[in-house]
Amino acid sequence: MTRRGLLLILSSPSGAGKSTLSRMLMTWDPTMRFSVSATTRPPRPGEEEGREYYFRNRADFETMVEDGEMLEHAEVFGNLYGSPRAPVEVAMKAGRDTVFDIDWQGGQQIKQAMRDDVVSVFILPPSIAELERRLESRGQDSPDVIAGRMAKSRDEISHWAEYDYVLVNDDLDATFEALKIILQGQRLRRDRQPDLSAFVRGLNEEFAVR
Amino acid sequence: MTRRGLLLILSSPSGAGKSTLSRMLMTWDPTMRFSVSATTRPPRPGEEEGREYYFRNRADFETMVEDGEMLEHAEVFGNLYGSPRAPVEVAMKAGRDTVFDIDWQGGQQIKQAMRDDVVSVFILPPSIAELERRLESRGQDSPDVIAGRMAKSRDEISHWAEYDYVLVNDDLDATFEALKIILQGQRLRRDRQPDLSAFVRGLNEEFAVR
Numbered sequence: 292m293t294r295r296g297l298l299l300i301l302s303s304p305s306g307a308g309k310s311t312l313s314r315m316l317m318t319w320d321p322t323m324r325f326s327v328s329a330t331t332r333p334p335r336p337g338e339e340e341g342r343e344y345y346f347r348n349r350a351d352f353e354t355m356v357e358d359g360e361m362l363e364h365a366e367v368f369g370n371l372y373g374s375p376r377a378p379v380e381v382a383m384k385a386g387r388d389t390v391f392d393i394d395w396q397g398g399q400q401i402k403q404a405m406r407d408d409v410v411s412v413f414i415l416p417p418s419i420a421e422l423e424r425r426l427e428s429r430g431q432d433s434p435d436v437i438a439g440r441m442a443k444s445r446d447e448i449s450h451w452a453e454y455d456y457v458l459v460n461d462d463l464d465a466t467f468e469a470l471k472i473i474l475q476g477q478r479l480r481r482d483r484q485p486d487l488s489a490f491v492r493g494l495n496e497e498f499a500v501r
Numbered sequence: 502m503t504r505r506g507l508l509l510i511l512s513s514p515s516g517a518g519k520s521t522l523s524r525m526l527m528t529w530d531p532t533m534r535f536s537v538s539a540t541t542r543p544p545r546p547g548e549e550e551g552r553e554y555y556f557r558n559r560a561d562f563e564t565m566v567e568d569g570e571m572l573e574h575a576e577v578f579g580n581l582y583g584s585p586r587a588p589v590e591v592a593m594k595a596g597r598d599t600v601f602d603i604d605w606q607g608g609q610q611i612k613q614a615m616r617d618d619v620v621s622v623f624i625l626p627p628s629i630a631e632l633e634r635r636l637e638s639r640g641q642d643s644p645d646v647i648a649g650r651m652a653k654s655r656d657e658i659s660h661w662a663e664y665d666y667v668l669v670n671d672d673l674d675a676t677f678e679a680l681k682i683i684l685q686g687q688r689l690r691r692d693r694q695p696d697l698s699a700f701v702r703g704l705n706e707e708f709a710v711r
Contacts, residue, residue: 415701418703419704419707419708420707455690456689469689473686473689479668479679479682479683481665491661493628494629497630501629
């Protein structure tokens with residue numbers, strides 16, 4: 292039976308494992324789509340249109356927002372960021388799930404727009420010390436940037452109770468197993484199986500001719 | 502982390518595989534509890550109190566209903582049948598799930614009483630011909646009894662859309678795999694994890710002393 296694709300929202304403080312888990316999901320099931328954001332920020336060297344971001348000028352971005360073509364959007368440090376709606380709807384109709392690597396504000400807007408098609412998962416670190424250790428071990432950020440990320444983490448974590456599922460990522464493989472089970476279970480929900488009505492109609496026709 | 506046990510309602514027309522699937526679940530996870538019904542019908546030879554049924558006289562049964570001690574009950578051919586509440590609540594607190602092998606009316610009453618603690622799964626046969634074949638191959642019922650079961654099946658199937666999940670049992674192992682995934686996914690829901698609040702409080706305390 293075909294099913295309707297769902298929208299999987301993954302949120303977590305930076306360093307809790309959200310991006311790694313998204314990548315693991317896409318490798319496990321290549322039919323899944325990663326939602327690429329649109330932004331008004333100019334491309335950096337090496338960034339490709341449609342891979343890191345869809346790059347749009349402010350006028351085009353604002354038109355998309357007015358036309359309801361953004362599932363969510365926000366302004367950060369003077370640049371607009373948002374999740375385009377059209378590719379998500381194409382994926383849903385084709386029975387493909389879309390993964391959103393997104394913060395609580397974006398997640399909340401998508402939930403409001405797409406309701407029962409959304410499954411939201413919050414990833415928690417096993418401890419704050421471990422979260423900081425992971426950020427430091429990446430070796431890509433200055434102490435100032437890390438301090439900024441840690442402050443933002445505290446705010447992000449304060450929204451844990453708004454999610455359908457919350458996983459404590461103390462073991463990446465175990466967390467990934469849990470995430471797969473959540474996704475597989477959600478795919479089985481009756482309201483994601485549009486072919487069931489026709490199937491039951493068939494059973495009733497069989498009753499009628501007995 | 503400990504979690505709150507859930508109530509798994511399995512419904513299906515007789516012969517679709519519900520009882521076999523319940524037994525497979527209990528073997529797979531022996532911590533699960535099967536809800537034994539109470540009844541006013543007298544015990545038959547070989548039946549044991551608390552195994553097939555809890556046998557109660559009508560006065561005792563009615564007192565239990567009045568006291569809210571039945572999650573659901575119904576009268577069938579002059580006998581009362583019902584699901585006692587107390588053992589379910591004990592199991593829930595101990596993090597044990599309870600399986601109900603029950604028809605749509607009982608399922609609906611339990612859903613009303615226990616709301617978000619209920620997960621409901623409807624099992625459909627692959628075809629009506631196959632359903633009849635399974636009933637006949639049991640060799641335990643007369644043609645009249647089978648005809649009665651088939652008529653009841655039609656009524657039971659008409660309630661498929663009231664369930665959270667609907668599985669077509671054309672392959673018992675595949676259906677069991679799906680059932681396990683549904684159950685495991687539901688166990689992971691945030692609102693079934695009472696320890697998460699304390700865990701996040703711990704993270705916040707860690708932030709506070711940094």
